[in-house]
Amino acid sequence: MxxxxxxxxxxxxxxxxxxxxxxxxxxxxxxxxxxxxxxxxxxxxxxxxxxxxxxxxxxxxxxxxxxxxxxxxxxxxxxxxxxxxxxxxxxxxxxxxxxxxxxxxxGCAEFHLKASCPEDLLLAAVLRESDDARRMNEEIRSGHGGQDLKISLGELVAAEVTARRTALGAAVVEALRPLAREVRESEAVGDDFVSASFLVERTRQNAFLEREAELVGEYGEDFDFRLHGPLPPYSFV
Known part of the structure; x- marks a missing residue:
């Protein structure tokens, strides 16, 4: 059998x-x-x-x-x-x-973290902080920009949003990495900017949870952090 x-x-x-x-x-x-x-x-x-x-x-x-x-x-x-x-x-x-x-x-367990933010938040930040994006957007809104300019703006904004998602994810992982024995990252999808598993020693789990809670407060209510654990360490077998 x-x-x-x-x-x-x-x-x-x-x-x-x-x-x-x-x-x-x-x-x-x-x-x-x-x-x-x-x-x-x-x-x-x-x-x-x-x-x-x-x-x-x-x-x-x-x-x-x-x-x-x-x-x-x-x-x-x-x-x-x-x-x-x-x-x-x-x-x-x-x-x-x-x-x-x-x-x-x-002596370890796994914690899996996903975090997201609305794309509108990132788009607004790009238009607010990128001189090129703001200039191109103003030209289009004033009626002086053609289809090529719209395409260029779309490409610029998409690249900036991707870069910002990558930077956000890296910052969150690096903030938690010192409290983990190992880290495994996977591709973030949708509005998520991070999807990572942390192998955390039992003696450091409280410190890990406290640091994650600090990040939730630092990033604010527009960001959605979803932490699951402690779990069997599937991702590290």
Missing amino acids: AVYVYAITPADHPLRLDGVTGVGEPAERLRVVTEGDLAAVVSDAPEGLRAKRRDVLAHQTVLQELLGQAGVLPLRFGALAPDDDAVTDALRERAANYRDRLRALD
């Missing part, structure tokens, strides 16, 4: 999972596959598994329980292996890599 894999841990992890069940309905019983100094928390994989709310929550609950006890390499929802022997083989063949990542993640 196929095996559902939740996480990889050190073999000496406490693995206290009494009362915690896995995916599936009825919920599958959790068990541990051990190879050397590594272990994997698994269950039988139910047929036709889909990312239903009940199963996603069950996966997250297992990981949160493990993370609260000791270091863990969390696997994303839906990780399957053919059987327990395949899990054992993977633990043995990739042991060095798993040990390295467990050391890197030990």
